[in-house]
Amino acid sequence: MTLPPLDDDALDQLVRDARPVASDDFEARVFAAAGAGSRRRAVASAAAVLVLAAAAVVAIVVRRSPEPTPHAAGRSPEAAASPAVGPTVSGLAEGSAASRPPPATVTWDDPGRLLAQALAPDRATLEACFKTHASRTVKVRVYMPPDGAPASAFPGPRASVLGHRPLTDEEACVDRILSRTAPPALPSSIRAVAVELVLAPDAPPAPSPWSSEMAYADERGPAMRVWSDPARYVAGLLASSFTPKPSRPPSTALRCLASRGAAEPRLGPPHDDQDITVVVRGRKLHYVASSQPRVFDHCLEVMVAMCRALPLPPGSLEFELRFSVVPGGAGGSREPRGNRDHSVNPF
Amino acid sequence: MDLRPEQLLHARRGDRAALAALVRHYRHRVMAVCVALAGPDGEDCAQDALVKVLRAVHKFDPARPPSLDAWVMAITRRVCIDRARAARVTRHADLDVDRLATVGDGPVPTRARDAAVRRAVLALPDEQRAVVALRMWGELAYDEIAELERVPIGTVRSRLARAREALRSALSALDPHAAPRTTPTADAATSNDHLSTGGTR
Numbered sequence: 001m002t003l004p005p006l007d008d009d010a011l012d013q014l015v016r017d018a019r020p021v022a023s024d025d026f027e028a029r030v031f032a033a034a035g036a037g038s039r040r041r042a043v044a045s046a047a048a049v050l051v052l053a054a055a056a057v058v059a060i061v062v063r064r065s066p067e068p069t070p071h072a073a074g075r076s077p078e079a080a081a082s083p084a085v086g087p088t089v090s091g092l093a094e095g096s097a098a099s100r101p102p103p104a105t106v107t108w109d110d111p112g113r114l115l116a117q118a119l120a121p122d123r124a125t126l127e128a129c130f131k132t133h134a135s136r137t138v139k140v141r142v143y144m145p146p147d148g149a150p151a152s153a154f155p156g157p158r159a160s161v162l163g164h165r166p167l168t169d170e171e172a173c174v175d176r177i178l179s180r181t182a183p184p185a186l187p188s189s190i191r192a193v194a195v196e197l198v199l200a201p202d203a204p205p206a207p208s209p210w211s212s213e214m215a216y217a218d219e220r221g222p223a224m225r226v227w228s229d230p231a232r233y234v235a236g237l238l239a240s241s242f243t244p245k246p247s248r249p250p251s252t253a254l255r256c257l258a259s260r261g262a263a264e265p266r267l268g269p270p271h272d273d274q275d276i277t278v279v280v281r282g283r284k285l286h287y288v289a290s291s292q293p294r295v296f297d298h299c300l301e302v303m304v305a306m307c308r309a310l311p312l313p314p315g316s317l318e319f320e321l322r323f324s325v326v327p328g329g330a331g332g333s334r335e336p337r338g339n340r341d342h343s344v345n346p347f
Numbered sequence: 348m349d350l351r352p353e354q355l356l357h358a359r360r361g362d363r364a365a366l367a368a369l370v371r372h373y374r375h376r377v378m379a380v381c382v383a384l385a386g387p388d389g390e391d392c393a394q395d396a397l398v399k400v401l402r403a404v405h406k407f408d409p410a411r412p413p414s415l416d417a418w419v420m421a422i423t424r425r426v427c428i429d430r431a432r433a434a435r436v437t438r439h440a441d442l443d444v445d446r447l448a449t450v451g452d453g454p455v456p457t458r459a460r461d462a463a464v465r466r467a468v469l470a471l472p473d474e475q476r477a478v479v480a481l482r483m484w485g486e487l488a489y490d491e492i493a494e495l496e497r498v499p500i501g502t503v504r505s506r507l508a509r510a511r512e513a514l515r516s517a518l519s520a521l522d523p524h525a526a527p528r529t530t531p532t533a534d535a536a537t538s539n540d541h542l543s544t545g546g547t548r
Contacts, residue, residue, distance in 0.1 A: 006515055015483045015514065018464035022378040022393065027370050030397045 115142060115150065118183040129173035142178060149179045230319045234278055235267040237285065237307050253307060256299035257325050267323040276300070280319040283308050288320075355415065359405050369404065370397055376485050377423045383468060383480030384427035392430050396423040417491040420481060424495055467517040475510035478503055 006014065119126065142150045241250040257265045257276075267276075277288040287304035289297040350372040357365035377396050382389035399422050407418055468479055474496075481492045482503075493500040 006518070008511055011511055011515055011518075012483055014460075014464055014518070015468060015479065018461035018468070019375065019379040019484045020382045020389075020465065022374040022390075026374055026378070026390075026394070027367065030370050030374075030394050030401070031367070033394055034398045034401050 114183050115181075118150075118181045119177070122177045122181070126174065126177055129170050129177070150181055150183065230280070231269075231321050231323070234280060234285065234309070234319070234321050235323060237309060238267060238278070238304065239264075240307075242306065251303070253300060253303035256296045256303055266326040268326045269324060270322040271324040275322040275324050277320060277322045278304060280309055280321070283311055285309060350415070352409070355407075355409060359407060361405065366401055366404070370401070373397065373400070373419050377419065379484035380420060380423050380480045381427050382465075383476055383484065384424065385431050386469070388430050389427075392427045393423070395430070396426040399426060413491065413494065416485075417487060417494065420485045420487055420491070421495055423485075424477070424481070464514075464518065467514050470517065471510055471513055475506050475513065478506045479510045479514075482507060 238253040241252050243250050252264065254264050254267070279286045279288055285304045285307040287297075287300040289301060350368060354365045354368045358369045374393070374397065378389065378393040381392040381396065385392040396419075400419055403422070407415065409415065413421065468476060471479060477496065478492055481487045481495065482489075487495070489500050489503050493503045496503065
């Protein structure tokens, strides 16, 4: 049986009847995406964000101190005195501060501890924010921009977009305290960092940070190693070759930055005026184009999006990194190729 | 369900219920156009397009052209084409058209016929497919399609005419009782990876 010959109207009706339709939950997903996107923008407008949860901090500590010495798990005296405020994993374990050597100067290798130190004078006020729910454990994701005061990641009062709510009194209290905290400046290659603080006045002590580190090292060895230096790892990924399409020869994302016939450039530590920014979210990489489009922006958007990273450390959501472009030939040798070559060090 | 003028006004002011009505009003059209233009990424594109619509609706001026329909479809088209270009290797053969729901979602022979029609639409060359999608699934007028595609209105008509001929040819041997993948148009669906590369097979 075949269809009778179709005139234009009948054919049009046939095509209209075959129109695909959205699923039942499509509307909900649109609104969820609208809300999530606006939250991301709100955070990004405050500062470019590297979200590094406590496990990533642990990874950095492990990289710096491969031997599990007591000092590796050292804490600041302020933090040791009060375990109520601290980052989830890297944080402030129980134990005698007197039995440990004096802690070295805390650096951005351990953002959690840095924030805990910066918040130490306000710890009592922070706990007071949650007095009405003293037994409740509250996790606060705190973003620290390159300079300026940290900010919490509560639903933003500035956002009037779909899916947002104003801050509760407790959240506003935490936000107020964070806004007057002044941790030291970030290293130049990291745009911002976020750690998770746990406010749990009545909670049992956190596990030893060193045992957490070892567990993490056992389970996620390769990922831990690469994410101990996010800038180096991502730069290596962008310099690694891959095949964007079966019919094309292997290429690298950095080819987008090369002039015709010139050697492939390299990525280096950021400068003031010629940096490119890459966000790692999940396993995907995203190039952040500048507000004034450049000739290589679209190429980089496409090529960077084709790169895949190893999974982020547990609890991490995003890294935002920036690099400068070193013209090809300036450094002498070309970078080695291959996606599996994570030993590339462009710095 | 039609979108009432006062709902558009409220939507422009950010009223949640009015925005929801806006999404409900356009979701099927946007989804259909995205499936036609972006293939397997159609659903993601439709979501992105409507998110952009929600974020920009406050800037829409109903007193000036384009119409709201054309404005929404312009955003949809741009999002889908950008996505298809970024994906580089879009293969519409990956899209399981048999599983896409349709307005009627009727008995099996009807669903098989609808799937065959969709495959035939997806097998059209880029330019014809865009015109068919915008006209029949996006419900735009000829002049609005001409504006979107940046071609004369006569070109829109001729593309539509050629598309109708191709569809008529593809569907002439359609057996509504046959399994969708055994219909003659299935061949077209498995060889239509030219869709994102500008081919005119």
